[in-house]
Amino acid sequence: MSQDSTKDRQADEQDDQADEVVVLPVIPTPGKVFFPRISTPLNVIRKMGVRATKYAVQANQDVLLLNQKDKDEENPGPDGFYRVGTATSIADSYDPRDGSIRIAIEGYSRAIVLRCFETDDFLQAEVKIVHEELGQSNQAKSLMETAITAFEEYIKGNRQTPEEAMMVVQKEDEPGHLADSIASFTSMEAERLQGVLDEINPIKRLQIVVELLQEDLELFKLDDKINTQVRKSVERTHREFYLQEKMKAIQKELGRGDEQGDIDELREQIEAAGMTEEAQEKALKELDRLQQMPPMSAESGVIRTYIDWLIALPWDKQTESEIDLEGAEKILEDDHYGLEKPKERILEYLAVLQLVKKLKGPILCFVGPPGVGKTSLGQSIARATGRNFVRMSLGGVRDEAEIRGHRRTYIGSLPGRIIQGLRDAKSRNPLFLLDEIDKMSMDFRGDPASALLEVLDPEQNGTFRDHYLDVAFDLSEIMFITTANTREPIPPALEDRMEIIELPGYTEYEKQKIANLFLIPKQIEAHGLKEENLTFADDTIFDIIHRYTREAGVRNLEREITSICRKVAREVVKSGETHHKIDVGVEDLTEYLGPPKFA
Structure with missing residues (x-):
């Protein structure tokens, strides 16, 4: 598009003239705005515009671009x-005989449409030609520079x-x-340019x-910023x-396998693990971090372990816990x-559990001297209820992290022993x-006993949060039993x-029965x-x-029976007879166990 001043009216004359009213044929310019003092070629295609153009050329008349x-x-x-449109003269025209017409136009003034009417299948408009006021450059010098x-x-x-x-x-x-010259060179939308054309005041x-x-410059800056980021x-x-x-390619040459294959396998395992939504989201987030890290970095090993x-x-694996009260009683006996x-008391506890189906009662605590069967009672309850058995010794534990785990910021950190036990149990x-x-x-x-308060409280352990995992794990399905020697x-x-269940020591008669029924057959087989x-003999x-x-339990009694069994095993091997029989009497105890320890 070029600038032309051939149709400039003399400024002095225009200042004195009043705005004139004329009738001009209308050439529609859909989606396009033309400004005064602009010379440009125009290809008119629409029938209404073609007819108006031909009429103007034949009548040697100006046209209105609207x-x-x-x-x-x-x-x-x-x-x-x-x-508001642009009054334009036609400098030249060419008819290619294809239904369109090509013209060279020279705009010279704004034109305000007073009324528009249709004649001979094209539109004409009665317009007021606007003669622009000149000589305002001094008043708008700063604005023009801007x-x-x-x-x-x-x-x-x-x-x-x-x-x-x-x-x-x-x-x-x-x-x-x-203003007209700048607007004509921009690529703004027609609606915005029409606003410029509509304004009469320079x-x-x-x-x-x-x-x-300025609006477009802000958009350009934003666009540049986005393009740079992209x-x-x-x-x-x-x-x-x-x-x-x-x-x-390097790892393949070194024979280290496909790292992406390991990532895909881990992703499948995460999706199949049945995790909670929180845990799965955390696992996938860490997996994405692992994928971005070099395999040999120290951090990748920490993330992989996590x-x-x-x-x-x-997360969703559990054993079928069905309580058969008669079977449980038989196992205990x-x-x-x-x-x-x-x-x-244990049978009463199991009966209530069978009815309510929920572990909301107090935690059982077996209190008694060493060797009376506290730990073995726990194993029997596990058998009776069909649960996997996990034993965790708390003797000497003095660090809270043993229960809750270490945070992952520490080198060599691991989950607490509760979470470790659940992994070993393979059921929730x-x-x-x-x-x-x-x-x-x-x-x-720290105080590990305080950490156990949450673990053993049925109202709180449903959202137990280990420091290492940092995601909630439900411990409410676990049956906790504790043991102690003294309260x-x-x-x-x-x-x-906890509900304390006292296990008193055995009488000598009970010890003799336990030895004959349990200890001697066990050690003979062992x-x-x-x-x-x-x-x-009795x-x-x-x-x-x-x-x-001299003890409340039977641990030392079993130890003495074990000592006798070792010596008898040696005699059987030396005799070479598998049916070699030895009857241990009171008089033989000195030979097998040495002199009596108590009078």
Whole structure:
């Protein structure tokens, strides 16, 4: 598009003239705005415009270029046009005989449409030709400089603007002409340019153009910022892709396998582990971090270990826990002699559990001297309820992290022993035996007994959060049982959460029965002997209990029987006879066990 001043009216004459009213044929310009003092070729295609153009050429008449409100409407009526257009003379025309017509136009003034009417299948408009007021450059000097500066910035951001535009604009010495010239060189939408054309006042028109330029400059800056970010992101992505592919090729040559295959396998394991939504989201997030890291980095090993722990936990795996009260009673009787009151209380506990189906009652705590069967009672309950058995010894534990785990910021950190036990149990509803709960202590690293308060509280342990995992795990399905030798060292807050079941020591008669029914058959089998190889008289067992052991339980009694079984096993091997029989009497105890320890 070029600038032309051949149709300039003399400024002095225009100042004195009143705005004239004329009738001009209308050439619709859908989606396009033409400004005064602009010379350009125009290809007229629509039938209404072709007829108007031919009429004007034949009558040697000027035309009105008028922008449509709806650029897609083929035959708009009088109301389908804006009210301000451009009065234009036709410098030349050419008819290619294809239904269109090509003309060279020279705009010379704004024209305000007073009324629009249709004649001979084209529109004509009665318009008022606007003669622009000149000589206002001094009043708008600062505004003109601002407009030229803004347009210079606009050219830098808009590659569609021709290079000669800046030279043409700088020659303008009137604010109205400058506004029209700048607007004609921009690629703004027709609606915005129509707003410039509509403004008759030159200074206000230039202000509108400056505002439009500043709006576009802000968009250019934002667009440049986004393009820069996208370019950097694409470059980084391409670089990472290239390096990852190269790393895969190197690893393949070194025979280290496909790292991506390991990532895909981990992703499948995470999705199949049945994790909670929180845990799965955390695992996938860490997996994405692992994928971006070099395999040999120290951090990748830490993340891999963390993901393996999450996968290994039994999030949705549990054993079928069905309680058969008669079967449970039989198991307790078969495994333990005596202990009538403790077994009765255990059966009551299991009966309630069978009815309510929920572990909301108090935690059982077996208190008694060493060797009375506290731990073995826990194992029997696990068998009776069909649960996996996990034993955790608390003797000497004095660090809270033993229960809750270490945070992952520490080197070599691991989950607490509760989570470790669940992984070993491979079910989310095992029987957890917390052994020697009275042997815990505390120091500057924390109080493990306080950490157990949450674990053993049915109202809180549904959202137990291990420091290492940092995701909630439901412990409410676990059956907790604790053991202690004495009640005094147990913290009151912890004791309040448990129901104490006292296991008193055995009488000598009960010990003799336990030895005959449990201990002697167990040790004979453990030492590879047969029942005919070794027999004990009742007096012998009583003498061992009375003169070689003095305890509430039967642990030392079993130890003495074990000593006798070892010596008998040696004699059987030396004799060379598998049916070699030895009867141990009271008089033989000195030979097998040495002199009596107690008078």
